[in-house]
Amino acid sequence: MKPVTLKQIAEHLNISITTVSKALKDYSDVSPKTKALVKELAKTLNYKPNAFAVNLRTKESKTIGLIIPVIVHHFFSNVIRGIISQAEKKGYLVIILQSNESYELEKKQIDLLMSQRVDGILISLANGTANFSHLNDVLAQEKSLVMFDKIAKIVKCSKVIIDDRKAAYMATQHLIDTGCKRIAHFRGPLLPQNSIDRFLGYKKALLDNNMPYDPSLVYICECGDMSFEEGKKNAQQLLKDHNDVDGIFINTDLVAIGAMTEFNKLGVKVPEDISIVGFSNWFMSSVISPTLTTIDQPGYEMGKAAFKQLFKEMKQIKKNQPIIYKEIVLETALVKRESTR
Amino acid sequence: MKPVTLKQIAEHLNISITTVSKALKDYSDVSPKTKALVKELAKTLNYKPNAFAVNLRTKESKTIGLIIPVIVHHFFSNVIRGIISQAEKKGYLVIILQSNESYELEKKQIDLLMSQRVDGILISLANGTANFSHLNDVLAQEKSLVMFDKIAKIVKCSKVIIDDRKAAYMATQHLIDTGCKRIAHFRGPLLPQNSIDRFLGYKKALLDNNMPYDPSLVYICECGDMSFEEGKKNAQQLLKDHNDVDGIFINTDLVAIGAMTEFNKLGVKVPEDISIVGFSNWFMSSVISPTLTTIDQPGYEMGKAAFKQLFKEMKQIKKNQPIIYKEIVLETALVKRESTR
DNA sequence: TTTCGCACCGAAAACGTTTTCGAAATCAAC
DNA sequence: GTTGATTTCGAAAACGTTTTCGGTGCGAAA
Numbered sequence: 237m238k239p240v241t242l243k244q245i246a247e248h249l250n251i252s253i254t255t256v257s258k259a260l261k262d263y264s265d266v267s268p269k270t271k272a273l274v275k276e277l278a279k280t281l282n283y284k285p286n287a288f289a290v291n292l293r294t295k296e297s298k299t300i301g302l303i304i305p306v307i308v309h310h311f312f313s314n315v316i317r318g319i320i321s322q323a324e325k326k327g328y329l330v331i332i333l334q335s336n337e338s339y340e341l342e343k344k345q346i347d348l349l350m351s352q353r354v355d356g357i358l359i360s361l362a363n364g365t366a367n368f369s370h371l372n373d374v375l376a377q378e379k380s381l382v383m384f385d386k387i388a389k390i391v392k393c394s395k396v397i398i399d400d401r402k403a404a405y406m407a408t409q410h411l412i413d414t415g416c417k418r419i420a421h422f423r424g425p426l427l428p429q430n431s432i433d434r435f436l437g438y439k440k441a442l443l444d445n446n447m448p449y450d451p452s453l454v455y456i457c458e459c460g461d462m463s464f465e466e467g468k469k470n471a472q473q474l475l476k477d478h479n480d481v482d483g484i485f486i487n488t489d490l491v492a493i494g495a496m497t498e499f500n501k502l503g504v505k506v507p508e509d510i511s512i513v514g515f516s517n518w519f520m521s522s523v524i525s526p527t528l529t530t531i532d533q534p535g536y537e538m539g540k541a542a543f544k545q546l547f548k549e550m551k552q553i554k555k556n557q558p559i560i561y562k563e564i565v566l567e568t569a570l571v572k573r574e575s576t577r
Numbered sequence: 578m579k580p581v582t583l584k585q586i587a588e589h590l591n592i593s594i595t596t597v598s599k600a601l602k603d604y605s606d607v608s609p610k611t612k613a614l615v616k617e618l619a620k621t622l623n624y625k626p627n628a629f630a631v632n633l634r635t636k637e638s639k640t641i642g643l644i645i646p647v648i649v650h651h652f653f654s655n656v657i658r659g660i661i662s663q664a665e666k667k668g669y670l671v672i673i674l675q676s677n678e679s680y681e682l683e684k685k686q687i688d689l690l691m692s693q694r695v696d697g698i699l700i701s702l703a704n705g706t707a708n709f710s711h712l713n714d715v716l717a718q719e720k721s722l723v724m725f726d727k728i729a730k731i732v733k734c735s736k737v738i739i740d741d742r743k744a745a746y747m748a749t750q751h752l753i754d755t756g757c758k759r760i761a762h763f764r765g766p767l768l769p770q771n772s773i774d775r776f777l778g779y780k781k782a783l784l785d786n787n788m789p790y791d792p793s794l795v796y797i798c799e800c801g802d803m804s805f806e807e808g809k810k811n812a813q814q815l816l817k818d819h820n821d822v823d824g825i826f827i828n829t830d831l832v833a834i835g836a837m838t839e840f841n842k843l844g845v846k847v848p849e850d851i852s853i854v855g856f857s858n859w860f861m862s863s864v865i866s867p868t869l870t871t872i873d874q875p876g877y878e879m880g881k882a883a884f885k886q887l888f889k890e891m892k893q894i895k896k897n898q899p900i901i902y903k904e905i906v907l908e909t910a911l912v913k914r915e916s917t918r
Numbered sequence: 919t920t921t922c923g924c925a926c927c928g929a930a931a932a933c934g935t936t937t938t939c940g941a942a943a944t945c946a947a948c
Numbered sequence: 949g950t951t952g953a954t955t956t957c958g959a960a961a962a963c964g965t966t967t968t969c970g971g972t973g974c975g976a977a978a
Binding site for chain 1: 578580625626627628629630632633636638640648649650651654655657658661662665670671672673674675689691692693694718719805834838841860861864865866
Binding site for chain 4: 251252254266270289294295
């Protein structure tokens, strides 16, 4: 009933625990005969090393922590899938925590993971995170830390991102190329880097095309989370404020879909009256009507890349080698659909 | 740099490790003075108990495993969220694994979790799982195991489910009530219990309303996973086989949306020509056009309930009490929208 | 003065592994 | 028969905690 231990195998065969341990790990100072004996008995007794004891001895648990702002989210759940698939290949397990876009929670969760002594941490920051001491603590304790998607440039660690600025530029340029003359932007909250970068890309595209940049056309999301309702609200407000807008670049597909739904209700035609470009390429965007032009953001690949980098760093720390931080930038693509002309 | 241990605190204060340990855990045989001293020093040194050592001593890791068929999935990601939120409250961490609807992988992952010695396991079965010895092994080793959503009735453990049969009955009855005379069913793969139950609910509704049950109107998903493409394929096939069908009850929203997309392309009007009811109430279903009538399946609540039950059982095992298995059935609701008349 | 109870503390074992280091045994060569 | 090398094994320490059990010292009661 109780799990088999090395000791029991040793007693069965009348040899020492040491030899059993070494036999199972193919040490060279165990004779082939005893190796065979030990391995056979281990298999018939269904021996599984006690992970707790191994962890204590080796000081590692083959487990990493993952903190993301939200789980029910097309992009993030794809990231999770990417991370887990890669981790499994390397024999690592993944503990997932949801920060709920809250800095306080994020901090607590980092603490939790550290006291569980995970081997490394992957994190995409909460929108509210402006203080980074909890992250620097992790690095100070010589644990590997890799940030992805929502990062903080100021923290000295590896990062996996897309070029948000360039992608936003592409999106806006597409609106311009298809004839839009007055283009609004629904941006995310103020803090996160990718929200800032997308805004900057939007702005640059306008200026590069000799179009005026009008701050009143930029709608900031104060509420903190980028929701469907947010899109509806902004759409209403936009129609009140500016009846001459003929294109919008929207920070996230979900918000874009909210806006389109509202426009549809109010009789505003997309793309005839207003063209819309979203961001992230949620699956949903390909089945609504009209289908949504958007920027494809490779979540699965991002998850894979983030784990791969973390894995490298964990190995470097183990070998006491200096850690080389990297910034990995993944490619995005414009997906043209029916919401633009 | 290296983490602080009890020993270091003990040496600092010139007392024994035992006393330090007991002071931190408020044992009654430590004087208030030394308790205060120890706690203060522990705080200033930022002492965190070594989880590996604690695990080894106490034989538990405050960690549970979760195996689900797919992660990028509205229902399942809500389940994850429910589980994690509840687990966090009770101080448990969650390791997530994706079985990819594969029995082989599921088996391996159970093994992995067992050798990691998680305190309990939550699982929703892969479609292909027909052999349950890996689950019985878990129970035989006196680990808690709770199944949810996709369960096997034959395994003796607690289960959290919805009444699929009743829900399917409601869905089909709604089609009948709104005037459908010939109703098809896109069912899931053959094996999983909920696929079977939904089919039975569909059939019973027909018979109770004196409508003939025609097996050729039931489309089985051979491919194993319930996808958007599956819906398109079935929709095409249905139009070829039966041009008199005026209503479909579809196993899953995603498949229903695939079918609607195809109907739309082929000029078949929903709900005028064909009414459709889906299952699960994916968010997407409320924003597509026409919006999809469906069955609301409470993923978040299911996750919460599953963890709560697991927690109870883990406590019972710890106290050597007999485990009382429960079958918890959550309520569903019909959400009427535009895809039915 | 002895005895009993009580408050406080610590030695030591235990959890199950990994790894170092030395010892024993075998064999070859001189 | 001695030396040296080589192969094979095991004792023991270590990882950091928890918990049992006994001990000490002190005040109060007899």
